[in-house]
Amino acid sequence: MNKYLVTLGLSTLVLPLSSFTLASGQDDVDATIAKELERPLTRALDSIQPKRIQADLHFLASDEMRGRDTPSQEQRIAARFIAARLQRLGWEPGGKDGYLWDYELPTVAIDGSESSMDATKAGESVELGLGVDYAFYPNSLSELDVSGKGLVFVGTGTKEELEGLDLEGRWTLCRHSELRYTKVSSNARKAGAVGVIVLPGEGMTATEMEQRVQTWGKQVTEGRLNRGRGNSKARPYVYMTEAGAQKLFKLAGSGVPELGDGLDVALTEKRVMLAESTAGLENVIGIWPGSDPELASELIILSAHYDHVGANSDGTVFNGADDNGSGTVGLLSVAEALKAYGPMRRSIMLIWVSGEEKGLLGSAAWTKDPHLPGGLKPVANINIDMIGRNDARSLLVTPTQDHDAYNGLTRMAESYRAEEGFDKLGSADAYWSRSDHANFSKNLQIPVAFLFSDIHEDYHKVTDTPDKIDYDKIARVSRLVVRMLNGLQADSLSL
Numbered sequence: 001m002n003k004y005l006v007t008l009g010l011s012t013l014v015l016p017l018s019s020f021t022l023a024s025g026q027d028d029v030d031a032t033i034a035k036e037l038e039r040p041l042t043r044a045l046d047s048i049q050p051k052r053i054q055a056d057l058h059f060l061a062s063d064e065m066r067g068r069d070t071p072s073q074e075q076r077i078a079a080r081f082i083a084a085r086l087q088r089l090g091w092e093p094g095g096k097d098g099y100l101w102d103y104e105l106p107t108v109a110i111d112g113s114e115s116s117m118d119a120t121k122a123g124e125s126v127e128l129g130l131g132v133d134y135a136f137y138p139n140s141l142s143e144l145d146v147s148g149k150g151l152v153f154v155g156t157g158t159k160e161e162l163e164g165l166d167l168e169g170r171w172t173l174c175r176h177s178e179l180r181y182t183k184v185s186s187n188a189r190k191a192g193a194v195g196v197i198v199l200p201g202e203g204m205t206a207t208e209m210e211q212r213v214q215t216w217g218k219q220v221t222e223g224r225l226n227r228g229r230g231n232s233k234a235r236p237y238v239y240m241t242e243a244g245a246q247k248l249f250k251l252a253g254s255g256v257p258e259l260g261d262g263l264d265v266a267l268t269e270k271r272v273m274l275a276e277s278t279a280g281l282e283n284v285i286g287i288w289p290g291s292d293p294e295l296a297s298e299l300i301i302l303s304a305h306y307d308h309v310g311a312n313s314d315g316t317v318f319n320g321a322d323d324n325g326s327g328t329v330g331l332l333s334v335a336e337a338l339k340a341y342g343p344m345r346r347s348i349m350l351i352w353v354s355g356e357e358k359g360l361l362g363s364a365a366w367t368k369d370p371h372l373p374g375g376l377k378p379v380a381n382i383n384i385d386m387i388g389r390n391d392a393r394s395l396l397v398t399p400t401q402d403h404d405a406y407n408g409l410t411r412m413a414e415s416y417r418a419e420e421g422f423d424k425l426g427s428a429d430a431y432w433s434r435s436d437h438a439n440f441s442k443n444l445q446i447p448v449a450f451l452f453s454d455i456h457e458d459y460h461k462v463t464d465t466p467d468k469i470d471y472d473k474i475a476r477v478s479r480l481v482v483r484m485l486n487g488l489q490a491d492s493l494s495l
């Protein structure tokens, strides 16, 4: 699940609904076909076992996989694990050359050796180290060269604290607090300050600040996916460790400052960018060819993102067991279930995408340039993301009846959910733009359904670990997906 609201165009909501009618359930399937389908379906459902799912997740969400960040070596390992499973189960490769579908994204990085923060006073100077003494937010990087003729301590940086202080052309120095950084930043800018330096304080201990500085320093110098360049005219907002601050205090010849105290040192911060580069990324794709001469060209796409948000430089890992280790292993169990089922009438594609947490990038890349061997034509997408937590009987879906993109997939999920032990499906409409189905809907203009078991207290925290997962729930959601696939073999599905 993506943390940020991805803004999609209005076109997202306009689907060719009129041209798409689905059977409401197995009732509408011809009785003979229904009987034929029954045995393979039972075999498929039986193959989905919580213990197998647990084994896969304990590998993919282990500390050793270091949070499957985009891009990272561990993400590439995860991709190969998935690809090997597809191969073993006899799935056809769905990439241009094997199971991995490659794409590239631009990356930007700060030149660590040329970027610096220097303080001088009367011919004496000290240099502060990026990633050691100070750092800045890793997104929206840009060149910068900002000097201030002194520093003024402004408490936590509220408007009241800044009142009456001469900040023109100086840096403000403040303690971390509950006050939002945008507020602190705008208060300082209005007072004429050249930039803000934040020291440990309320809500951030000295140790936490050291970790942040290390992590962000490493991220900006190693390179980040380019999510839009920052504004080189923007005023710097710098996080500094206690040790870094002590260097400044020592040079200024002052003790720990109090509200309104000035430090008579000139301070310059310079950021130099390296030339833009690219990162090679991978989606993993398998195809289960359909058996019906008429219907096999129609492709039903199941998706789940296999990336998460990585690790801290202190070694703590964002395991992402639920987000989205759960959906990743759920799709693996569907791969196994179809092996037990045998060919379906329509073709099925499983796609594990990367880059979801950075802004649904892997699904955007594929849906804008889909590789569809043999002229396959996508007709529907079911996306699963975070399906292993919260109440065992609860599951959410979008689009619901209240959503403009409402379609037969949701009705189908509703008609089968009781058989897998779920109460009436709740609404995930508020999460419409937050996972990859949004790109399948927007860029391929096909009906989509998103199955999701809601966020929780461990969402995007280092505590989203495999021991907290309800493996039976992942199994039941996966079986629900297989039931939907089975239902989608009816003749009456037409575009």
Ligand SMILES: [Zn+2]
Residues within 6 Å of the ligand: 001, 002, 003, 323, 357, 460
């Ligand atoms: Zn997420």
